Amino acid sequence: MSAQFMPQFMQYLLSGLTVGAIYALVALGFSIIFNASHVINFAQGEFVMIGGMATVSLSAAEVPLGLAIPLAVAAVVLVGLALEKFAVEPARGASVITLIIITIGASIFLRGLATLVWDKQLHVLKAFSGDAPIAVAGATLLPQSLWVFGITLAIVLALSWFFGRTLLGKAMLATSHNRLAAQLVGINVRHVLLLSYGMSAALGAIAGILIAPISFTTYDVGVMLGLKGFAAAILGGLGSGVGAVVGGIVLGVAESMSAGYVSSAYKDAIALVITLAVLFFMPSGLFGKRGGERV
Amino acid sequence: MMSTLARYGITRGLAATTAVFLACAGAAFAQGQGPIKIGSVLSITGAASFLGDPEAKTIEFYVEKINAAGGVLGRKLQLITYDDGSDAEKARTFSKRLIEQDKVDVLLGGSSTGTSMPVMPLAAEAQIPFISFGGAVGIIEPVQKWVFKTPHTDRMACEKIFVDMQSRKLTRLALISGAGGFDKSMRTECLNVAKKSGVEVIADENYGAGDTDMTAQLTKIKNTAGVQAVLNAGFGPGPAIVTRNFRQLGMTVPLYQSHGVGSKEFIKLAGAAAEGVRLPAAALLVAKDLPAKDPQRAVVVNYTREYEAKFKSEVSTFGGHAYDGLMLVVGALKSAKSSDKAKVRDALENTKGYMGTGGVVNMSPTDHLGLDLSAFRMLEVKGGNWTLVK
Amino acid sequence: MRQNFASPRVGGMVALALVIALLPVGLSNNYFYDVAILVGLNAIVCVGLNLLIGYAGQISLGHAGFYGLGAYGSAILSSRYGWPPLLSMLSATLVVAALAFVVGRPILRLKGHYLAMATLGLGVIIFMVIATEDKLTGGPDGMSVVAFKIGSFALREAQLWYWVVGALLLAAVWLALNLIDSPAGRALRALHGSEVGAEVLGIDAARHKLMVFVISAVFASVAGSLNAHFSGFITPSKVTFLHSIELVTMVVFGGMASTFGAVVGAAALTVLPQFLTVLKDYEMMVFGALMMGTMIFMPRGVVPSLARLFAPRRRPEGERKPGSEGAA
Structure with missing residues (x-):
């Protein structure tokens, strides 16, 4: 037992980290849009799906991966911008819950569109660098997981640079803190909103492309990933970049540890119970702003 | 809402009239009878869509093919398909619609066990033959008078x-x-x-x-x-x-x-x-590997060729179950020489030696599946392909 | 604005009763009855949910969980243990009320999207238990449910079900309207406007929120039990978070903070798929587009937007924005 313990634990950890990194990317997408507009975009999962499906169909058309990926991301960004321009923007001033329903409508629309553009089959993307497992401390890891870790890390660093060091990033943050004040100091709030949808679409697409070689992709793959990403964003604290990443990792690792040590039938339920327990003690998530309600 | 429903009734009526008219025009008014109506509720979208999708395609394609060849008993087949979105309650409501509104002669489908179970009492109540594509043994055990199924349990x-x-x-x-x-x-x-x-x-x-x-x-x-x-x-x-x-x-x-x-x-x-x-x-997956003398070869090779040519995608056993369901119905219609629901049911129950994509079907009053273990082949993946285990 | 409430309230009740009474003229067969009954059951859930979302301003993405507990509670007690269905239903309702009461307090402390997540999580956990404990629930394939019986009288005919559900819907609407007009209802609306403001005025926000949460859970549970007995079959697909979202969509679609809007929303979204099914492959896309379009052009929901259109002389009522979480 004890001889087995470490490799077993490592395996659970690695598996949880891979899944968690994907949740983190989806959660970051939720957070960016939330920051700009206080809206939860329930079509976030569809960005993930379109990213994966577009890359699959481009590489099936013999487009090299190095070109297919940026093309697919660009396509998803266009979808994100269109969503903001044609569905969210016209409903400006509507209540938050109305906007949520609009994004749910958009997610159903995009899923329906995907079944027409593509099909309802499962598709697989070739792993970026082969399928030969790598041994790590008695556990095994697919090269694709390394890509997931590396790209997630790079994105997190790039985002923190963007929001911390660039004028545009700071403008976006200012808008999230106080929209009116941001407007008064000359920030074009509408552009910020558009940009946030574009960015979160790109993040979703990248998540979808990274995971496609591991868990395949299909027209409704975004439903579960979107739900998990939302849970991760809430667990970490909405609007917090660090929170989204930590939330995703915690959720992923909690799931795989529960599957390994407690019950694989109830692993998702256990992860949710942990999320709820955190919320009961920290009502704004792990890293969320503890804002007072405006009267 | 009342006016919505009323208007709805009118549209449905119009649609039905048009469909009947078109079908009749083609059928050269065979014996002055309308088409034989086949109702189908399948999970074309949702979690079970990879079952419902090939099933719906198969049934639609073969109904067209049968009609092009003159139909059954000199009458056209009219297919009415609804998508239950893999939701059991929708499956029940749509089945009710097929029975009460569309007045179909036979029910095909229920892609999964969950979407078939709620339809079973409806079929019994309306006394209409129902062939399920669900996998679980619970559909045919205990045997229900009006319920049959095609997939192996x-x-x-x-x-x-x-x-x-x-x-x-x-x-x-x-x-x-x-x-x-x-x-x-x-x-x-x-x-x-x-x-x-x-x-x-x-x-x-x-x-x-x-x-x-x-x-x-x-x-x-x-x-x-x-x-x-x-x-x-x-x-x-x-x-x-x-x-x-x-x-x-x-x-x-x-x-x-x-x-x-x-x-x-x-x-x-x-x-x-x-x-x-x-x-x-089922042997369907290894159609081309079957020895020439295998009695099942012809049917599975044909189905594979036709499906793949039409839909440009790989054949699946799920579509095969739908093929078998439709052909069982066609066979029963022929041997009953009528679309009378009770006669068709009796004919279904007496199906003997039907060679389908799933195997040889021999139904009986105590067996509404009619397949035995020999219908299953043990396959192994070798060289990126299915092969028969000897 | 409150003065205007009285007349639409009575008028609305009469209109709804008339629709329910006259509808069977157009219901030419059992299939139409089936759809009408489902509309009624969904409407009962939505009237309750609307109290929570529309009036108390608290979102719930987990009401399918309560619906499912009501359905499975009643189904298991009556079909597995042979309890009388009415007793099973009432027991399930009590359990749901107790559960909502216990989890309500900690959950309702959360705000906006955090509340959405907590209720969603609760719903998903209930779903997982139901889908996993297959010895009791039949698992994902579902279970058969016995017919609703009171004594030796079995409720089987669709026509009978129609009148029962219609009467219950009227009762639910009447209860909701009375609650809204009671002092508690006024407290609720104050709460929706601003929780802190309401508390300053001496309103026990937590207690009121909890009360509405429990009421809405009970409505969902009762509708769930009835659905199980009416269908004779229940699967976990009615307990998924997608169904929770569907319920919220009905409320928002019809018009938040409008009880009749909730009824209209339930009717529209229950009947719509029956039309759209002819579109086959395009169904999903068209459904999504309709949802988006309606909410973009009628952001306050169908009923309030139409009411505004047809009554231009009335002061534009309810300028307060539903969904106060946006201001948080």
Whole structure:
């Protein structure tokens, strides 16, 4: 037992980290849009799906991966911008819950569109660098997981640079803190909103492309990933970049540890119970702003 | 809302009239009778769409083909299909619509067990033959007068796998199953018949819908002492992910999949990891490998060729179940020489020696499936293709 | 604005009763009855949910869980243990009320999207238990449910079900309207406007929120039990978070903070798929587009937007924005 313990634990950890990194990317997408507009975009999962499906169909058309990926991301960004321009923007001033329903409508629309553009089959993307497992401390890891870790890390660093060091990033943050004040100091709030949808679409697409070689992709793959990403964003604290990443990792690792040590039938339920327990003690998530309600 | 419903009635009426008119125009008013109506509720979207999609395509294609050849009993077939979105309640409502509103003569489908079960009492009440494409043995056991089904039962799949295990002298099995209805039902049946077949289940793991990684569950199985074989009950992406994770962890015991993995898609998804995987399946998957003298060869080779030419996608056993269902109905219509529901039902029950994609069907008042274990072939993936295990 | 409430309230009740009474003229067969009954059951859930979302301003993405507990509670007690269905239903309702009461307090402390997540999590956990414990629930394939019986009288006919559900819907609407007009209802609306403001005025926000949460859970549970007995079959697909979202969509679609809007929303979204099914492959896309379009052009929901259109002389009522979480 004890001889087995470490490799077993490592395996659970690695598996949880891979899944968690994907949740983190989806959660970051939720957070960016939330920051700009206080809206939860329930079509976030569809960005993930379109990213994966577009890359699959481009590489099936013999487009090299190095070109297919940026093309697919660009396509998803266009979808994100269109969503903001044609569905969210016209409903400006509507209540938050109305906007949520609009994004749910958009997610159903995009899923329906995907079944027409593509099909309802499962598709697989070739792993970026082969399928030969790598041994790590008695556990095994697919090269694709390394890509997931590396790209997630790079994105997190790039985002923190963007929001911390660039004028545009700071403008976006200012808008999230106080929209009116941001407007008064000359920030074009509408552009910020558009940009946030574009960015979160790109993040979703990248998540979808990274995971496609591991868990395949299909027209409704975004439903579960979107739900998990939302849970991760809430667990970490909405609007917090660090929170989204930590939330995703915690959720992923909690799931795989529960599957390994407690019950694989109830692993998702256990992860949710942990999320709820955190919320009961920290009502704004792990890293969320503890804002007072405006009267 | 009343006006909506009223208007709705009118539109439906118009649509129905148009459809009947078109059908009649083609049928040259054969005997002054209308078309024979086949109603079908399938899971064309939603979680079970990979069942419902090929089923719907198959039925639509063959109804057209039959009509082009003059129909059945000199009458055209009229197909009315609704998509239940893999939701049992929608399946029930749409079935009611087929019975009450569209007044169909026979019901086909229910892609899964969950969407078939609520239709069964409706069929009994309306006294209309119902052929389900659901997998679970519960659909035909106990036998219900009006209910038939075409897919092999999950219990048969378990038995077939256990027979194969015994021939390889393997007795200690680890189960890993998904969260869907098919997966759970097969898991239960395997647990039920394991002891009788001399197999001991020593690990029992699960994974959820939409899960992307099963290495945790498989690691647990790997570290369970004495596991001689692993059986994965599931369909959709799960089995392919399990197979890949299985190889990633360097597990070497034999891996069995279920008949839920009923298409080439699995091999495409799992890639090299699929090599050596065994599963029980209908001969459809190895159509071209069947010896020329195999009586089933003609039907499966034909169906494969026609389906793949029409839809440009790989044939699946699920579409095959729908093909069998439709052909059983056509056969019953012919031998009953009428579309009278009771006569068609009797004819269905007396089906003997129908050669379908699933095997030879011999129905009886105590058996509304009519397939035996020989209908299943044990297949193994070799060189990226299904091969028959000798 | 409050003065205007009285007349639409009575008028609305009469209109709804008339629709329910006259509808069977257009219901030419059991299939139409089937759809009408489902509309009624969904409407009962939505009237309750609307109290929570529309009036108390608290979102719930987990009401399918309560619906499912009501359905499965009643189904298991009556079909597995042979309890009388009415007793099973009432027991399930009590359990749901107790559960909502216990989890309500900690959950309702959360705001906006955090509350959405907590209720969603609760619903998903309930779903997982139901889908996993297959010995009791039949698992994902579902279970058969016995017919609703009171004594030796079995409720089987669709026509009978129609009148029962119609009467219950009227009762639910009447209860909701009375609650809204009671002092508690006024407190609720104050709460929706601003929780802190309401508390300053001496309103026990937590208690009121909890009360509405429990009431809405009970409505969902009763509708769930009835659905199980009416259908004779229940599967976990009615307990998924997608169904929760569907319920919220009905409320918002019809018009938040409008009880009749909730009824209209339930009717529209229950009947719509029956039309759209002819579109086959395009169904999903068209459904999504309709949802988006309606909410973009009628952001306050169908009923309030139409009411505004047809009554231009009335002061534009309810300028307060539903969904106060946006201001948080």
